[in-house]
Amino acid sequence: MDGDPRGKACIVGVAESDLGAVGAGVTALDLQAQAMVRALDEAGLRKADVDGLFSASVYYQMASVEVAEYLGIRPRYTDSTTVGGCSFIAHLHHAATALRAGACDVALILYGSTQRSGGGGFTTNANPSPYELPYGPRMPISMYAMSAARHMHQYGTTREQLAEVAVQTRAWARMNPKAFMRDPLTVEEVVNARAISEPFTLLDCCVVTDGGGAVVVTRPDRARDLRQAPVHLLGAGEAHWHRHIHQMPDLTVSAGVESGRRAFEMAGLTPGDVDVCELYDAFTVFPIVHLEDLGFCGKGEGGPFVSGGRIGPGGDCPVNTNGGGMSYCHPGMYGIFTIIEATRQLRGQCGDRQIEGAEVAVAHGVGGVWSAAATAILGTAATV
Amino acid sequence: MADGAAMLPPLKAYQDALDNGEIIYQTCGDCERVAFYPRLVCPECGSTNVVYKPSAGKGEVYTRTVVHARGRDPYNVVLIDMDEGFRIMSTVEDAPNDDVRIGMRVELKTVYPVEEVDAKAGRLPKHVFRPQGDG
Structure with a gap:
């Protein structure tokens, strides 16, 4: 489509802040500063080059404004779009569109959270629905547990297939020195862990960590002179359908169906062209539904699809090669880390967990309770 | 909803009905779409011609x-x-x-x-x- 940012924007710098448990007193802004410095440094850019700023937060309502003050950035294009954990994938779409339009030249996407060390329990900016709050669902665990229960009922997905996701994701984490959880994990351990919100046990749930991330995006002409091999945006899409779980028509089908279709159409690619998937995983049911919604398998086939080691190391559909939100890092919102890992895979920088010859990657996420979705298809220079 | 008419806030209508032991929902007078939770507009067609109905429960x-x-x-x-x-x-x-x-x-x-x-x-x-x- 005319105006699509396909091939008009590329990622030239990515970085995490310190991850895991950063200790009391560190703020979400501190982590964003760390991540920014590292990402600009690997790109070979300076803070003064940044004129587009993108951020979302559960701590700061005016996320890009707050972090811009701390960092001393006065952007000419700013975006605090908050659609849940996938916000940063949406930001990548917005940044590419702004770059294509000339509204900015160097875009910086930022996230930081001290979800683990910050104290005061799990921090969320969710607005409880008066039609749901009286019934005491744990937000968002119970909403996704009800989705998983429905998936099991509707398609015969098994408890063990859900556990497979956690086990294979852990196998990837064991190859990532930055991963929070690196001990071996078995299906039995996942199934028999303490019940949280049925059918989920503790080990169906992501880790809760601190962490921040930064992604630097610019136009291909500018990228040519920078330090990293540019990773190109081939396609991007967004969608949202509902906010609260009782408004979701089918609890097994997310708005990722639409965001994914839009992204693949823009890229002119299909799931068969993808070498590596980085899919937002807060709970074990996520990758199963994502793979269905994005078209890697049919609706309802996700349980059998992920079984037998297919999404783990050595499998033919590698998913969450960093260890994902399940085992590597999940500081409240995870979306930016899908972009970071996809970029590193396409640059060939992932060491033991590198997917040989990876040319096309998908970074995909949801926000809220299957509420919003954003998808980005990324590729090496050869794919543009 | 006519201009100037007092608005019955949909959330209050829902809560008042609950106080009387009833769950209410809406149907659209134009497109007949069933809606819950109550709203001022039909989430299908945008009509303000929405009608409150009690559920049989x-x-x-x-x-x-x-x-x-x-x-x-x-x-x-x-x-x-x-x-x-x-x-x-x-x-x-x-x-x-x-x-x-x-x-x-x-x-x-x-x-x-x-x-x-x-x-x-x-x-x-x-x-x-x-x-x-x-x-």
Whole structure:
């Protein structure tokens, strides 16, 4: 489509802040500063080059404004779009569109959270629905547990297939020195862990960590002179359908169906062209539904699809090669880390967990309770 | 809603109905779409010609979870597909949690006139369901 940012924007710098448990007193802004410095440094850019700023937060309502003050950035294009954990994938779409339009030249996407060390329990900016709050669902665990229960009922997905996701994701984490959880994990351990919100046990749930991330995006002409091999945006899409779980028509089908279709159409690619998937995983049911919604398998086939080691190391559909939100890092919102890992895979920088010859990657996420979705298809220079 | 007419806030209409032991929903006077929660506009066609209706209070469990939280007994949370064609969140009483299954028929048991005040959500009466009896 005319105006699509396909091939008009590329990622030239990515970085995490310190991850895991950063200790009391560190703020979400501190982590964003760390991540920014590292990402600009690997790109070979300076803070003064940044004129587009993108951020979302559960701590700061005016996320890009707050972090811009701390960092001393006065952007000419700013975006605090908050659609849940996938916000940063949406930001990548917005940044590419702004770059294509000339509204900015160097875009910086930022996230930081001290979800683990910050104290005061799990921090969320969710607005409880008066039609749901009286019934005491744990937000968002119970909403996704009800989705998983429905998936099991509707398609015969098994408890063990859900556990497979956690086990294979852990196998990837064991190859990532930055991963929070690196001990071996078995299906039995996942199934028999303490019940949280049925059918989920503790080990169906992501880790809760601190962490921040930064992604630097610019136009291909500018990228040519920078330090990293540019990773190109081939396609991007967004969608949202509902906010609260009782408004979701089918609890097994997310708005990722639409965001994914839009992204693949823009890229002119299909799931068969993808070498590596980085899919937002807060709970074990996520990758199963994502793979269905994005078209890697049919609706309802996700349980059998992920079984037998297919999404783990050595499998033919590698998913969450960093260890994902399940085992590597999940500081409240995870979306930016899908972009970071996809970029590193396409640059060939992932060491033991590198997917040989990876040319096309998908970074995909949801926000809220299957509420919003954003998808980005990324590729090496050869794919543009 | 005519200009100048006093607006009945939809959330208040819902809560007032609950206080009278009833769950209300809406149908659109133009496109006939069934809607819950109550709104000022039809979420299908955008019409303001929305009509409040009382539900007969019967439906089927669409999905369920049992929450295990420290310091209290496990409790179930369900989504119920009401016979009129809308979906609500609730909880099922008078049955062990393990017996609350997807597809089971349930009916409105009662409404607890809870006067909890949540800073964001306001006053929150709470309906509860039970397994549907014969007849």
